[in-house]
Amino acid sequence: MLKLKDEIKWSSPLKRFTATAATLALISGCTTGNASSDNAGDATARTESENADQGSEVEPDTNIAYIVLDDSGFSDLASYGSEIETPYTDALADNGLRYNNFHVNPTCSPTRAALLTGRQAHSVGMATVANFDMGSDYPNKRGRISPKAGTIAEVLGGEGYNSYALGKWHLSPSHQATPSGPYDNWPLGKGFDRFYGFLEDSTDQFQPEIVNDNTFVDVTEEEDYHFSEVMVDQANQYITDHVSTNDSPFLITLNFGSQHQPVQVPDEYIEMYEGKYDEGWDVIRKQRFERQKELGIIPEDAEFVERNPGIPAWDDLSEDEQKLFARFQEAYAGMMTHTDEQIGRFVEHLRSVGELDNTIIMVMSDNGASVLGGPNGSINHTLTYNVIPQEMDELMDNYDKIGTNEAKVEFPNGWAQVSNTPFKMYKATTYEAGIRSPLIVHYPEGIDDKGEVRGQYQHVSDITPTIYDLLGVELPKEIDGVKQMKLHGESFAESLVNPEIEGKQTQFYESNGVRAIYDGGWKAIASHQLGEPFEDDPWELYHVAEDVTEIKNLAEAEPKKLKEMQKLFEKEAKKYDVLPMTDLGPDGFLSVPEDSQRAKDKFIFYPNMSHLPEAASPFILNRSFSITVPLHRDSKEEEGVLVALGGYQSGYTLYLKDNRLVYEYNMGNEIYRVESDEEIPEGETTVKMHFEKTEDHQGITSLYADEKQIGKGEIAQTHPFKLSFEGLSIGKDSLYQVTPNYGENGVFEFGGEIEKVIYDLEGQK
Incomplete structure (x- = not known):
């Protein structure tokens, strides 16, 4: 539990935001909602619910806030067992509920x-990440949400709500992330009134590719820019403008973007965790395992799992490996604390x-x-996505650049x-490590047993039906003339x-064949090799009600039960459009x-064109x-750059x-590097580079001026899957x-x- 002082003291001073005891006490339910009187006025009247039936229907003017972390594991928040300092999400948990049996899909877009939408991801066209648009033969993998599945923004827009989306979107095909759209799968095309964030799976935190509403904007000249901070600045501005001018x-x-790679955070947050x-x-x-038992996050009889395959004992590592x-x-911990601080600023x-009292806040992660x-970590996530290892010497040379x-x-x-x-294993698997997420629900007016842990089985598709x-x-x-599919989620x-009360009884999972x-x-779990x-595929069977960490595989001991579960999966797969399955690895980036x-095969770009994301650039x-x-x-x-990507x-x-x-x-x-042997003439000139593929992922580059070859050189290796972020x-x-x-x-x-700049592409895509 959070201990309140005059102010929160950190192991390293945080320059940007310090919460007072009054603020944290209010969030934690230790003071009344009148701790701040300077803005009470009309807002207090809006939050009163004298005749409300708590736990069923709330006031019709209640605000909704979804806070989604990215690639953050089940135990990363202190309220779920971590040693990482996350006092602001902890305060939300202290004055709300923690769900310890809440599940998501194995990857982010689904x-x-x-x-x-409150539906199963396969049914709405998002069976895998939005980077992978598999075309019309795979309606469950189009990288976009079907118009038949209206979003909560579209639905609540019809109820008088204004809707604001900030941060990672990753719900439109990456090839549509151009300055001219199409925009129908961008946030404003899916019911949101305003958007500030990025469209793809990740972006640099210090110099991101940012969209404001439907417009790409350049933020490189802004001083001390960090995306998480600016995102919350923008969110707070949206709210200020809304409550100042709108009664809805x-x-x-x-x-x-936290905790997804790239892990980048101001230095002081890394320094606070030194040693x-x-x-x-x-x-x-x-x-963490023992702390989770103390907190009631896992059962007292939960068994400790061994290290995952390929992970060495810490004591067997070299001194350099341990240091790195x-x-x-x-x-990573510094970025988590920094993110928690931004959540605190928002709250x-x-x-x-x-x-605050009039807003239902839900905090979760999108996967494990x-x-x-x-095995060694990565400092270059393009190499990582191209399955190119980074050696220890290179990593150690960049030690001071980490973060x-x-x-x-x-x-x-x-x-x-x-x-x-x-849990064992990771994101993108259907073991609990990939699909079990924290869920904090904060709503002071609707929760009596503040600070408790709920153990009902729930799925991410249940959240929006719960809000409805x-x-x-x-x-x-119908929404915009399109007949709507039924909700698949169940209200909790x-x-x-x-x-x-009982939780959800049945839920399937599928991700690239797993x-x-x-x-x-x-x-029951089916593993799959590409x-x-x-x-x-081999199947495993676990009685997770008694074996939360999935240690005892009962597939051989309970063959009848396994068969029953396999048949149930087939039934659910047919019901929710899981078929046809594909087993995409990084080759999914090659789907065009x-x-x-x-x-x-031909592109013409003109001067002053807005920055074009890589996934929409010539393939x-x-x-x-x-x-x-x-x-x-x-x-x-x-002189200068004619064209550059990356x-x-x-x-x-x-x-x-x-x-x-x-x-x-x-x-x-x-x-x-290939450089011309001759100088380029003044006046009107046409320069050209031509890459001739000689083998897979290698070739010869030739340079020309007015059709005369003036340079030539070999490119010994090019990227197999992803060129840049x-x-x-x-x-x-x-x-x-x-x-x-x-x-x-x-x-x-x-x-x-x-x-102009002209691209001519040859050969197979």
Whole structure:
């Protein structure tokens, strides 16, 4: 439980926000709602519910706030067993309820689709991440929410609500993330009135690719920018404007990039954890496990699982490995505390405008902690997504960059298992580590037993139906002329006041061929290896009502029960559009549906085009292509970038420097450079680079000026799956620079005139 003082004291001073005891006491239910009187006024009247029937239907003007963490494991919050300082979410838990048997989908987009629609993700077209649009043959994998499944923003919009979305979206096909849309799958196309955030799975925290409503905006000139902080600044502004000028209630969703890679946070948050993790992951995981028992988060008889395969004992690591791996976790913990602080700022703002007691807040994660960091961790998440390992020497050389804007960090698997305590395995699996999430529900007017733990089985698709139930909202039969599918989730509203009610009885899971079925305390899991027939997949069986950590596989002992569960999965799969299944790995990034703009073989871009995200840029992976640029220069001194895609961790750039044409391809672990042998003439000139694929993921680059070859060089390796997490710019290299060879010229904007930039693509997509 949070101990209140005059103010919260941290192990390192936090510069941006310090909560007073009054604020935390109010959140924790230790004082009355009148702790702040300067904004009470009309807001107090709005929150009174003298005749409300708590636990059933709330006041019709109640606000809704969804707060979603990203890739944060079951135990990362202190209120769920962590040693990480998270006093603000802890305060919400102290004055609300913690659910310890709440489940999500194994990956992020399906969870987010189920959250916003109250339906199963497969049925609404989001069976896998939105990056992977598999085309019309796979209606369950289109990377977008079907219009037949209206979002909570669309439904509550019909009830007079204003709706605001902030942070990660990841619910529209990545190839649609262009400055000109199409916008129908962006937040404003799905019922939200305002949006500030990013469209894809992740973004840099210090120099992100940001969309404000339907417009890409450049934030690189803003000082001391950190996305989580600015996102909450914007959320608080939305709320201020709303309550100042509007009598209607609001829906707001805060979707943090934390704890998803890249782990990036201001230095002081990393420093506050220096030395904290020198004991290592074995000790910390055991401490969290015991703390979870003390908190009532897991049963007293829960069994401790062994280390996941491939994770060594901490004591068997070298001194350098221990030093490096501890630093990864210091950065991760610092980012978690920083995120918690932003949640505190948001909640404090609700209090300051008199809306805290009148707002139902739900805090959750979208899936378990990720395995992508591999055994050693990662400082370059493009290499990670391309399944290219990063060696210890390289990681140690970048030790001081971990957590900063000079690295794109993911922690090692040993710490991922710690995040997922008490469970085995990781995100993207259907073991509990992948699908069990914290859920904190804070609503002072609707909860009597504050601080308690609820054990009913629930799924993310149940949250929005619960909100509709509490608000007394009926799902419309049609939205914008489109007939609506029924809700799949089940309300758990009664559990807010009744700890004895039953939870959900049946729930299926499927992610790229990995699948599971839960029913009445039993759970069957099918493992799957990429490329293997689904019918050959081995199944496991657990009685999770008695074996919460899934230690005792009863598949051989209970064959009849396993068969029953397998048949139930088939029934649910048919009911909720799980079929056809696919087993996508990173090759999902190679899916380019024919109805997308990215399927074209020719692109023409003009100067001053807005920044274009990589996933919507010309698809050049593993194929021959050329870039042609007609340009004009009045003098040889006019130089700079013609076209650039990516940043310091990967990408390519074509530029003029010292009157030479240069093409550089940044693989992440090596930069390949091709420079012209001749100078580029002044006046009207057409320059061109041509990449000729010679083998898979390698080839020859030739440079031309007015059709004359002036340079040639080999590119020994290109990216197999994902080229970059930073997009394309014309006439400059915005955000981070692809190469350090520009010198001190920053974005290195071209000094001449570019007529256009033409991409011609050859061969198979």
